[in-house]
Amino acid sequence: MNRIMLILSVLVVIITTFSHALTGTIEDILKEADTWIISDTARIMTYLDSCNTATDQILKSSPNWESTYRDLSFLLGIDYAGSPQIDNTGRIYFTMRLTGQIEHLFYVDSPGQWPHQLTPNSWAEEGYNIYYYLVHPSGDYVLVGVMKHGSEKYNIWMITRDGAFKPLLINPNVEYSDVTFKSKDQFFVMVATDSSRELCRYTISTGKLEPLYREKDWVSLYDYENGQILCARWYSFSESQVFIIDEKTGKPRNLTSKGYFEGLKFTGDGRILSVSGALSGPGEFNTLVFIDSKKTGGIKPFYNPKIEIDAFDIIKSARACCVLLNQDGYSKAIALGYDGNQLVLPQTEIGIISQIESNEYGELVLEYNSPIQPGAVYFSRLGTSMLKTVTWTATFGFDFSKIEVQVVRYPSKDGTLIPSLLYLPKGVAKNGNNPALVIYHGGPPDQSRPNFQRNIAFALSKGFILLFPNVRGSTGYGAAWERADNLEGRFKSLEDDIAALDYLVQSGYSRPERIGIWGGSYGGYTVNYLATTVPDKFGCAVSEVGVADADYLHTHGDLTFQKGWEQEFAPVGSKLSHDLSPIFKAQNIDKPILVTAGFNDPRVFAGDPRRFAYVLARLKKNVLYHEDMTSGHWGTTKQEVIDGYARAYVFFIDHLLTK
Template identity: 25%
Template sequence: MTRLCLLPGLLLLISLNGFASGPGDRVATDPRSVISAENAATSAPMPVAELLQTVRIGGATWSPDGKQIGYISNSSGRLNLWVMQADGTGARQLLKSNDRQASPAFTQDGKEIVYEQDKGGDELYDLYAVSVEGGEPRNLTNTDKTSESRPLFSKDGKWLTFGSKEKVESSTNIAIMEWPAGTARLLTHEKDPKASWDAVDWSSDGRYLYAVREVGTDDADVYRVDVKSGTAENLTAHTGKVRMLASEVSPDGKTLLMTSNEKGGYENVVLLDVASKKKRWVTDTQWEAQAGGFSPKGDTFTYILNADGRATINFVDVKTLKASDRGIPAGLNIPGADPSAFREDGSYLFSHQDSTHAPNLYLLSAGGAVTLVTHNESQVLASAALPSSQLVTYKSFDGKLISAFVWVPFNVKRDGTAPVVVMPHGGPTGQTLDSFSPRAILLVSRGFVVIAPNVRGSTGYGMEFEKANYKDLGGADLKDEIAGVDFLKTTGFIDVKKVGIWGGSYGGFMTLMAIGKNPDLWAAAVDEFGILNWYTMLAHSDARLQEYEKTLLGDPVKDKSVYEASSPLKYIRDEKAPLLVLQGERDIRVPKEEAEQVVEILKTEGRTVDAVYYPEEGHGFIKREHQVDELTRSVDWFEKYLKGVTKTQ
């Protein structure tokens, strides 16, 4: 699904264990149950630079022989391509580049890795290939106005498919090339500007591609596409708007593992018989259940259950549909490799993190033993004492239940003196998960209470909730954010005169909307690449994001009043809070014109505003020196305007 985001429960939770079995079973949290843990050995404020020495990795993929893992790491301060042995040893940086790299895929012989790379954050990716031994990469696509992404090899390694999107068009199509010396050609030719294609798996004989065609944010079908003719057969034809998403085909080619929200708008896992097109439902939950992948023998498959921002991996017996978490530790768990987390011996690579521990890769053996593969935490973080997040639920202005994660510093008294920062997420079709959050850690280690709500419009709670802010961006969803502050007030911890807000992308939009519409509530704000004016967004942002914007706000001509009422531009001159604006110069999602407008208006009004524009950065900052600067400036801003402290420690 396209996200403006623009950035961008660990068992099947049941009420008997004190957890809600679905969004509808949540109950409002007693504010006094929110605690400040006592800790006599609290550490000093977490240093920004030291925190960012913690390594982030992503895009991991198995080599064909299962002996190596290719992955993207920021260990050098850039998102570059690395390889390591299956046990995590022998890590080697294959490429050094200022530009971001992503989506590595081994060739069938294991000698090369294909990956994507953009230029200065422009998201116009080319595909490259580089030897696993290192050396000069070669550009496979070499296009200036087309973005090629998500390379996927056929089972026999003779074909490579990938997404292809023209800069001026909104739709992504599927392209293929024969490997290693073929010429790329389009397999799909989408005409609907609201629709895009995504290849998810190959048939074993390389004759077909299984792909998803999405229309807007609420409708999708799964197709089987003939590679030679381009003929596409719809395997999930339906009436109305339903999302049908495939993840993988079984090793015998007979069954597709899928996610569908056909059951009342809630995402559930289903097995589709390719020949008969009959469905066999695996889950029936109102939490978010997403299909994973098949084991090499095809006797097991996985799905991920996201229950209120906490995720577990479930291993399911194909015959009985009985599921087990196989003892994977509690936390936020997701598959650790793409396109398959399984290795041929049946072992399984997964990523594990929680609110106080950075993501690491772990290997679950076929016998059930769990082994740590990576060691990503910096020494400072590993030795630090940090309070865990607390999941809370509160009622908003209209009685709607809102979930949020709250961080409370150690040893805080209920005397109403603690400063607080609200962290709205990106999207709006996104969700704050119970993940490792550098922003929250930096703030809570300095005495700030932090709350990150999943307001209406968030994913993870069903389609009705996801669409509850349609044509009302910055309206009721902003009231949900404010209700979070009201909830924290009743805990007794916070000072309502020391409230800040810090968000990026749609969270940046929410920040600007908040300080404009409710100027007396906020004492400080940090806006990172946020939207000020939906009309200038339509004029300057990427074509795909323009279509996404219309799914949120309607037709820009017929719904002019909606666009105007939902733009912070209408309210920003009423703001009072000191505002810090941070922006990438080459952001194609929220172009820098949005930030420049905010700064010019507030400077003209004589308000307290500062801005930084980071060169060669797109939507979000990936260069470590820019991340250090971003976080240092932001924390300093809140220290100064919420606590009266001029410098962080």
Template identity: 25%
Template sequence: MPDSVVNDLLSHTRLLDVSPLPGGGELALISDTGDGARLWRRRLDGSAATVLPTGHGSPGRCVWRPDGRAILLSVDPVGAENYRLTEVDADTGETNWSLAADGVRFEFGTPYGSGTRPYSPDSGYLAYSGNARDPEVFDVLVRDLSTGRSRTVLTGDDRYYPMHWSPDGGRLLIMRLHQNTDHALYVHDVESGRNRRITPPGRAKWLPGGWSADGTAVFVSTDHGRDLLGLARLDVTSGDVTWLHRPEHEVVAVAVSPSGGRLAWGVTVAGRTEIYTATADGRDVRRLDHAPSGMACEELGLGGGALAFVDEDRVSARISDPTRPPEAYLLGTLDDTVERLTDCARNPSAPNLVEPEVVEYPGHEGLPVEAFVYRPHGAHAGRPAPVAVLIHGGPEHRHAAEFDPLVQALLHAGIGVLAPNVRGSTGYGSAFQRLVYRDWAGGDVEDVERGVAYLGTRDWVDTDRLGVCGGSYGGLSTLACLVRSPETWRCAVDLFGPSDLVVDATLVPPYWRARVKDWIGDVDDPADRERLRLASPLTHADRIAAPLLVVQGARDARVARRHSDVLVDRLRERGHEVEYMLLLDEGHGFQSRENEREVITAWVDWMVRHLKPDTVEAT
């Protein structure tokens, strides 16, 4: 792969988070131009953005203090995900105060999410979570910004996170996040100090967007009593649910205007977000067809995928499509105005970027699986192309119609891509999502194998030249594919993937331990431990036939380095073709653009070497 192609595909500015100052005509942005993530202020009057220094570490999320005088950051100092919270002066970037402790993680909303309001409306208090008392749970605390003192308002027995203050500042909405499909909401009363659950009993998702203007309800995306997420109003006194929008697809994000008078929400359809708006009582529903096509919303605002009102009439959105990286937009909710606020693409010169075809094929047990098929230019029945099956991580995540430099680099090298949303993926209902629970590397791998069968129906695909690859859980699935059907694959790439489910269930981060038994399995139960051992790719590593590239971050807090070390040693002992890239300064992802460039280049070169050997020999 020519360095110039990867350089072009990674030349964009990476937009990580966007936070509007409500009613203030300004945005705070976190973006990475290639030399590390930085905090920017962007006024909406057309003036140039300004960068604010934020000290050591990589900021990932930001939120304005309501008075506009400060910005709160979530910062990962060394890539180990022990986040610190730092409030910086909005004019100078100088630190006002910071919360940090060795081995402790602090959050001002749900992990990796955006769209919460952790500051009280009068800017006097900040709500946050931390696991300093017990590394396995998160307590909720409130910091008095005038004194710098914090008090615990909810002592956790699970993971609890502050979400939104009520309009009068007298109550705080708190979320318990047990599993990704098992939430509960609580209200903390500031005057009495009491915490009260407001959601009905039972397992359901409750994704809050904010309070009603009168403080009697919160607006949520929920699957309460149904399978798909819909938009609803939840009465905080009675717990009654009033449905406002129940489309045939999932409502994955909700935002409330500063006055509480308007709503905006996103619905995922074929990997793209349809954005809607309405009055707070659910009337005058309007789809914003003028919004750019692409992915804008994620559950809980993961990765910056949240909507946010700038004022009563405009909403900000971070939107990406397969041929353009995420950009920040302002969308009119009462008219058709669209304003792009960033230029993250910076006019990349990589040619012929490819849009996917969205398809559906029958998966394991006939369950429909949606997938994104990327066909390289020039591939046809007379000149079939190799294909890489790319498996997403999570496992409760998904592929979408969004920009991915790796996918486009593979396509530029003449390799097609199949990106399936196998069971366990989000966006297709909670029943589909829960199918992966206690079945890791099981039915989802069967879904991948059915995807291979589907590729056999496409005349432009050379099914004798298939590779499989993925990161995190996708790395586990990649390894499982290699041992389940070794004859299918010519090569594979495993990025940060667990190889041993017993080790994975044992060495997960401490704050995941409460969910592990129902999510992965119970290592203390002999029968369950044996089930996990038999499902682990490492147990059957001698079956791996395809050449394998393994990439691992030495600081990875989610998937221990041991998974990759042991697997690589096992393969090398029997003389198997394996390459190992150990990134000493990375965790579970890429903080360094240079590391990302090196990995994508090696990934594509590995696929080209084994799927297109004639090309390599000719070169």
């Protein structure tokens, strides 16, 4: 009773403090909100402080908070190792988090050697995180892309082989990405703000940054060879065009028409290797193709595995490439010579190989994990079956071996079978009374895969069934599947999301009152949409950094890919965009919902979920809102990640386990 009174009193304080009226249309509420919700700094800070305080008071007063927080702190505090690279001297680099708040960059000169840390411990205290790094092939130095408080404005630091480090490109309002080496002293880089992208060349010895090329479309930089800069312009997530920029003249030359081209690399013999749909038929998977770098339209087939290609890496000296394949989320690695013959490559246990990198001498490093094994880094050589452990992740005695995952396919409204990952607790009965969580991935072009996830062990220990759908629009199942949610097709994709809830009920696993829906980013959008359209099919919802108003999102924050989003989602100002935006159906919500945002989020501008939560409060809905003031699109420190999971799980436990 005391906790109920606390919740009611806190919600009354929030609503009366920040709402001039408790009624009105959604349009009226938005009109009032837009007079201050991203422009009046003092009012914003007061509002966020009140919301965050109220949400924490409510959740931390739960009898489930202490044990949940303790268990998640243990599980999520376990160290991490991954993102390996190797230079031509054989030095192996990787990121790892031991006991600190963030990942750091380490190296070893041979597998099994004690790791040496390169990045400073002070970065955690200053709010910095490593987003990417790139080792110069010589091993003389590493370039590290660092962002502050999740801003995704990546600044570049250089760390030399002896451990000295210095800033190269530092600007809190600029993103430096797509780094590509020209020589030891020069590299190319894309320089981006919230409204523009420009290809530049940077000289380390002089500190000079020279603009080279700029156009209205989104351009990505991939590779460099003999005065030719390899790029692609992206029109949407599934449509691109390959072109080369002459370094001397700055003039572009198209090599392909519009299509799908990704992972572009020079082969060293005048060709370019790419994952592409240019030679695939309707409904077929993308293939590996060779593109002639001397003329337009010179595309020839290389390898067609007839399943998804995740990535590849080229070993020019061996005239070969290593390819990562993906079937229902599980990986297989193969090596191919340019002649198409398969080469010897070591094989891991069944799991996920998330990265494979090589040096010019055929030495390889890869990152591997599975549902029951934490991430590890391995070393090998092309042409051998040898696989040596470089570093691994400790479990501190926790037994993850009992985690089992099934690949299931449930029918959507139109009969289409939707591939999904299903995790079941031990001894689960089909009695219709099990608590369940349906977790929707972001993207939308992304895939839920059977990765090692510590929080899954916690959920299963509480008796939760977990379902991860890969609905239309997901990657992993071919180009046609990925494009199937574009524009009006998004309604069918959302029907796939709804059908996941029906599957749990019709299979006898659960009932609506015991089902929670959860998602982040585009997954948060999915949660928002379902919360406003099918509130009778679930018991509560958690929407993390989720889109609520498509037009608002696409006209605020980072606008550089706005045209691409319009090709995928809907043109700004269109009826389709309005119909797909959950905020205009907010009056339909009748189940508890936790909404979160990241103050520095450049992808889902914080004003969007902030407005959504405000509208829900004005409509007297059961909503909690939390906006993390030192994060962006995700938690950037271990503590932020633990706090975020604890809020979500306590919310679900409180609303679902007692039903």
